[in-house]
Amino acid sequence: MRQIILDTETTGLRAEDGNRILEIAAVEMINRKLSPPDRHLHRYINPERDSEEGALRVHGLTTEFLADKPKFADIVDEFLEYVRGAELIIHNAPFDIGFLNAELERLGRGRIEDYIGGVIDTLARAKDMFPGKRNSLDALCDRFEVDRSARTLHGALIDCELLAEVYLSMTRGQDSLLVDLEVESVATHMVQDHSRSNVVRGPLKILQVSDEELAAHAAYLADLDKASKGQCIWSRLTTVAEAG
Template structure:
């Protein structure tokens, strides 16, 4: 699977205020492995306007530095070719997608989703995984013990590199079963079962009467908490009409 970790820096927070993209980075990842640096895309862009003070304090890219850089129109085709057909991974995706759609719209192009297979928002993923906690990129790096000591200002490229590690950490459990299955022992066991290897009979363990009594007492507590019959008792003692 080809995925692109993407980040932009802009002249301000609100696209509705006429702000523009001034830096874009796209880092390629194939089958959860980052491609070499020469397969990444990183461009500074002349936005044609000054940055708002708050944004400038974040990214540090001055109007003078960007004066001789290409316009977005000059790099649009290169960018779209690079991301075409890939799945985008973005932290706070609505922000970057909104800016990309604005820039593409100015060129008479369709939205970014017309060119890619999908968009993953790692901020939403993090909020679902860690509800009620701080889920900024910095906070997630700290939570997953990802080194961000080289990051003094926000930059699209370094943020993409950090986000790639955060994404892999957020999704590591999703492919652990596949990794285990692919290991020699698991794969061999699965193959032998699929070939009809006889299984050993199940062992039925006798439960002491004292343990059964303690279990029933616990179920009584559950019955009171749900103000009825707990699901365990419904499953083990179905009504007569259901039997």
């Protein structure tokens, strides 16, 4: 599976106001393995306008620095070929998708959705995983212990690299699930093989949860229920089970 972690920097917050993309970065990941740096795509772009003051404070890319850089029309073919067929992973995807579509429509090239295999919005996923918590990229880096010490200003490439680490941490449980299913399948075959060969098996070991583990689990559910304002389904199931 080919995925592209993507980020843009722009001259302002709203594409509808004529703001443009001035930096774009994309980091390739195949089967959850990051490709070497020479497979990354990173381009500075002449946006053909000045940045708004607030945006300039965020990315620090001046009009003078960008003056001799290619325009979006000059890199559009390279960019579309790079992302073609891939699934994009973006933090706050509506923002970047909106700017990409504005650039493509300006050139009569359709919409980014016409070229890719789908979009994953890590901000939306983070809000589902951590309701009521801060879910900016910085906050997620801190939560998942991703080193962001090199990030002084917002930059598309470093943000992609950080987001790649965050995304892998956010979805690591999915890998565990697949591993569990594989182990279960192997175990089933082993049991079947043993049953055929009349192997004598020892007594089944039963592991019981300690009082400390039960208390820690209850405290975790209470925190989760509080953060979700009483919407934690596990707390409801526990209450029903105890009542039964």
